[in-house]
Amino acid sequence: MSEFFSNYGFELLQKTWEHFYISAIALLIGVVIAVPLGMLLARTNKLGNWILTVAGVLQTIPTLAVLALMIPLFGIGKIPAIIALSMYILLPILNNTIIGVRNTDPNAKEAALSMGMTRLQLMSQVELPLASPLILSGIRLASVYVISWATIASYIGAGGLGDFIFNGLNLYDPVMIIVGTVAVTVLALLTDKILGLVERYAVPKGINISR
Amino acid sequence: MLSIKNLTKIYGGKNKAVDDISLDIEQGEFIAFIGTSGSGKTTALRMINRMIEPTSGSIEIDGKDVMQMNPVELRRSIGYVIQQIGLLPHLTIKENIVLVPKLLKWSEERKDKKARELINLVDLPESYLDRYPNELSGGQQQRIGVIRALAAEQDIILMDEPFGALDPITRDTLQDLVKVLQKKLGKTFIFVTHDMDEAIKLADRIAILSNGQLIQFDTPDEILRNPANQFVRDFIGENRLIQDRPNMRTVEDAMIKPISVTADKSLSEVISIMRERRVDTIFVTRNDGTLLGYLDIEDINEGYRKGKDLVDIMHRDLFKIQIHDKLQDSVRTILKRNLRNIPVVDENNILLGLITRSNLVDIVYDSIWGETPAGVDEA
Numbered sequence: 001m002s003e004f005f006s007n008y009g010f011e012l013l014q015k016t017w018e019h020f021y022i023s024a025i026a027l028l029i030g031v032v033i034a035v036p037l038g039m040l041l042a043r044t045n046k047l048g049n050w051i052l053t054v055a056g057v058l059q060t061i062p063t064l065a066v067l068a069l070m071i072p073l074f075g076i077g078k079i080p081a082i083i084a085l086s087m088y089i090l091l092p093i094l095n096n097t098i099i100g101v102r103n104t105d106p107n108a109k110e111a112a113l114s115m116g117m118t119r120l121q122l123m124s125q126v127e128l129p130l131a132s133p134l135i136l137s138g139i140r141l142a143s144v145y146v147i148s149w150a151t152i153a154s155y156i157g158a159g160g161l162g163d164f165i166f167n168g169l170n171l172y173d174p175v176m177i178i179v180g181t182v183a184v185t186v187l188a189l190l191t192d193k194i195l196g197l198v199e200r201y202a203v204p205k206g207i208n209i210s211r
Numbered sequence: 212m213l214s215i216k217n218l219t220k221i222y223g224g225k226n227k228a229v230d231d232i233s234l235d236i237e238q239g240e241f242i243a244f245i246g247t248s249g250s251g252k253t254t255a256l257r258m259i260n261r262m263i264e265p266t267s268g269s270i271e272i273d274g275k276d277v278m279q280m281n282p283v284e285l286r287r288s289i290g291y292v293i294q295q296i297g298l299l300p301h302l303t304i305k306e307n308i309v310l311v312p313k314l315l316k317w318s319e320e321r322k323d324k325k326a327r328e329l330i331n332l333v334d335l336p337e338s339y340l341d342r343y344p345n346e347l348s349g350g351q352q353q354r355i356g357v358i359r360a361l362a363a364e365q366d367i368i369l370m371d372e373p374f375g376a377l378d379p380i381t382r383d384t385l386q387d388l389v390k391v392l393q394k395k396l397g398k399t400f401i402f403v404t405h406d407m408d409e410a411i412k413l414a415d416r417i418a419i420l421s422n423g424q425l426i427q428f429d430t431p432d433e434i435l436r437n438p439a440n441q442f443v444r445d446f447i448g449e450n451r452l453i454q455d456r457p458n459m460r461t462v463e464d465a466m467i468k469p470i471s472v473t474a475d476k477s478l479s480e481v482i483s484i485m486r487e488r489r490v491d492t493i494f495v496t497r498n499d500g501t502l503l504g505y506l507d508i509e510d511i512n513e514g515y516r517k518g519k520d521l522v523d524i525m526h527r528d529l530f531k532i533q534i535h536d537k538l539q540d541s542v543r544t545i546l547k548r549n550l551r552n553i554p555v556v557d558e559n560n561i562l563l564g565l566i567t568r569s570n571l572v573d574i575v576y577d578s579i580w581g582e583t584p585a586g587v588d589e590a
Binding site: 112115117118207 | 290300
């Protein structure tokens with residue numbers, strides 16, 4: 001074991017970092033697209049449900065297949081992997097954003113509009129903060145997904161901890177597989193923990209107080 | 212100042228929610244739109260700030276057609292209170308109060324000053340400014356809902372069944388509060404209700420709507436005396452028509468002279484005054500007559516033994532009624548709350564009179580036996 005770490009220690013750190021930033025960029029792109037899109041779609045009844053259905057269907061396509069489909073379009077490497085992963089996590093974020101916004105208190109919205117908020121002010125000052133608990137938990141869920149799926153992205157040459165697992169499979173080296181797997185799990189758990197803390201501090205205070 | 216002409220709202224091509232309503236409202240009037248559900252009262256109200264767009268007709272505020280105005284700016288210039296209160300739970304009370312001033316980009320100091328001024332107006336402590344809506348009771352929340360509608364110094368306040376979701380006692384208190392506020396600030400209030408008692412108690416003029424049409428628009432007295440048709444008569448209820456005659460009097464007619472002391476008196480002086488006047492309760496005022504609180508004989512006994520001062524032992528939270536309130540409304544409240552001695556004050560909280568249970572009983576006897584000969588003959 002210690003021999004493994006002296007041989008691969010540096011590579012492990014490097015791959016973990018690689019894994020982390022592929023996931024983080026994919027997550028960021030997913031959030032930037034899904035949250036505003038979800039807030040717009042929440043207003044529409046039919047279109048919103050329709051998009052959710054389509055996104056749900058996309059979700060059922062195996063990750064490996066999506067990654068493979070990326071090759072003719074974007075070639076191999078990190079960029080197609082990031083594109084595929086961010087597409088993949090659109091659903092949980094979109095879903096939670098739409099539900100979160102639709103569930104905000106209609107009376108608060110009615111009051112805000114009738115006192116002279118513009119649509120944009122209503123979205124940014126009322127709907128977004130009120131839906132933030134659900135949106136944040138969607139992001140947290142997506143972050144765990146994206147870290148586990150990023151493992152498979154190694155298959156199309158994105159690098160990351162998946163390299164350890166795939167190399168381990170090719171070389172019949174169980175230690176390599178286990179180290180890779182444990183590292184992915186630890187990364188996912190840590191991210192979940194950290195985002196859990198973010199959630200606690202980012203959700204507006206008044207929302208958590210109930211009589 | 213607010214002129215509504217031939218206002219009509221048609222849904223789905225033929226469903227007339229509001230049908231050709233015309234009425235003029237003066238600056239500083241308290242107007243009630245009353246009707247059964249589906250009468251178009253809320254639709255009519257919501258067309259004033261263009262939350263609903265009229266199908267035809269016009270609404271002018273100080274001669275300006277609201278249809279020519281930017282709807283967002285229009286809404287910021289009109290206060291709005293809804294039944295469900297609709298405070299924003301993620302904002303503090305202060306942020307909720309100054310929501311419209313913030314949209315209008317007031318300075319921090321000005322917003323701060325306004326929030327303090329308003330919260331004092333509705334008898335809530337300034338420390339509440341930093342709390343969140345969910346930490347307040349329903350009645351307290353609606354007080355904030357009301358002052359939120361006043362924060363940007365709007366001249367017109369629209370209220371959609373503002374007290375409908377509150378319990379009867381809280382509702383009573385808030386009605387009184389809003390009435391006093393409206394008088395004090397001289398703003399135009401328009402509110403929607405289905406409760407005739409509420410309309411009679413609060414409104415200067417009542418607009419009765421049915422099936423989208425305006426049936427009668429007049430003062431409560433005039434509507435009670437001369438209902439326009441059978442519908443109005445049914446709506447008011449025969450009961451109230453008869454009952455109302457002796458009760459058209461105000462509190463002023465029924466009150467007696469109160470016994471009071473100024474707050475600088477010592478307890479032994481108070482005791483001798485109470486003994487001399489043979490009363491068990493006494494009001495405490497400032498030198499200018501402003502009502503501060505009351506003391507009853509048990510408090511004094513205890514305070515005297517412990518060597519306390521008058522200001523330490525007096526009760527400061529007391530229910531009071533306004534001198535121009537209708538007696539009928541006050542009697543209801545007094546009986547509901549089981550109060551014995553109720554001080555009567557003017558807008559500035561100066562103590563003017565006292566209503567007791569025993570003089571209410573006198574009034575009831577008067578109205579039953581005192582004025583009846585004509586009524587008996589008719590029957």
